[in-house]
Amino acid sequence: MMLRNTFVLLDRIGPQREASLWRSGIESWDDFISARRIKGLAEDTKAVMDVELQAADEKLSRKDARYFSSRLYSRDHWRCLNDLGDSVVYLDIETTGISNRSPITVIGIYDGRRMHTLVRGQNLNHRDLSSMLSSASAIVTFNGSSFDLPVIRAQFPNAVPDIPHIDLKHALRRLGFTGGLKRIERELDITRDERVEYMTGEDAVYLWRLWERNGNRNALNLLTEYNAADCMNMRVLANIAYRGLKRRTFDLATAARKG
Secondary structure (H helix, E strand, C coil), rough: CCCHCCCCCCCCHHHHHHHCCCCCCCCCCCCCCCHCCCCCHHHHHHHHHHHHHHHHHHHHHCCCHHHHHCCHHHHHHHHCCCCCCCEEEEEEECCCCCCCCCCCCEEEEECCCEEEECCCCCCCCCHHHHHHHCCCEEECCCCCCHHHHHHHHHHHCCCCCCEEEEEEEHHHHHHHHCCCCCHHHHHCCCCCCCCCCCCHHHHHHHHHHHHHHHHCCHHHHHHHHHHHHHHHHHHHHHHHHHHHHHHHHHHHHHHHHHH
């Protein structure tokens, strides 16, 4: 659980100062508030920060995802994964092209228990998409900051709530994993059904055309299966990213003190 160990949500606290706090034994919000003095902070500054952390604790107890989305830089949104309840969703889209205006054909949303699939011409609409995302505490994508979310916002304005977004492409890159989603999956021995194991985005467009022009139900089923595999494997990757980034930040700093 990283949020209660997080101090970069405070004004004037950056990654280096945060790591310094951890190394000094100030590991949590409670540690900070209960300390009589914090090295390098004036007494009145600490008093203001105490109030801010108490407010953050109240927001966390209410699972106020929007608050933490606004207080944290996007590179730190991964810290929310284990703290904001069971409402994290894993999202992936399929389109007919690579521009923001290329029609979305499928949106997959996996909530950790059930796969929800919205298909163009069937159930893909603003109301249903907004409803599915309205109860989410965080959204996980792969390259979603550059593609999935801008495309959704262009075609379904205001459907995406202002909650933490974890883009696994960037989170995993910080751990040394580069390339596309399938390449990283293979590197980490994460499997998917052989029917969709070697499919690509171009294959997804081809399958959509078969469905759209010929009504080929098998093509649509394969397309949605491919999309679902992306979404569900992102949950596994998100756990790997969370553990790895926690080790590189909090665990490394506290181990240095204890060692």
